[in-house]
């Protein structure tokens with residue numbers, strides 16, 4: 001009688017196991033990206049380069065919107081994610097530059 005519901009619950013657990021794996025992958029990918037942008041922040045600060053590069057961001061957005069479209073992901077969502085991440089990266093860059101400046105470098 002409850003077989004349908006049991007099957008649905010089993011399927012839900014299966015999907016959730018995949019979701020958990022994918023969420024873990026996202027965290028690891030983000031950690032690697034931020035490890036890389038931290039190095040970019042140090043390079044920019046050491047060479048007095050501006051934290052933000054709007055032109056580069058426009059290129060990234062155009063590319064990611066194209067990729068999202070091909071992957072059947074909403075391009076607006078892809079753009080929002082990239083913009084959100086870039087804002088955080090810029091905040092980190094500025095903090096690194098301020099630390100350097102206050103250390104007298």
Ligand SMILES: O=C(O)C(=O)C[C@]1(C(=O)O)C=C[C@@H](O)C=C1
Pocket residue numbers: 037040051052053054056057060085086089090093
């Ligand atoms: O490529 C850079 O110059 C970066 O600082 C990295 C990054 C990014 O997260 O991709 C962040 C801020 C810039 O505005 C553009 C790109």
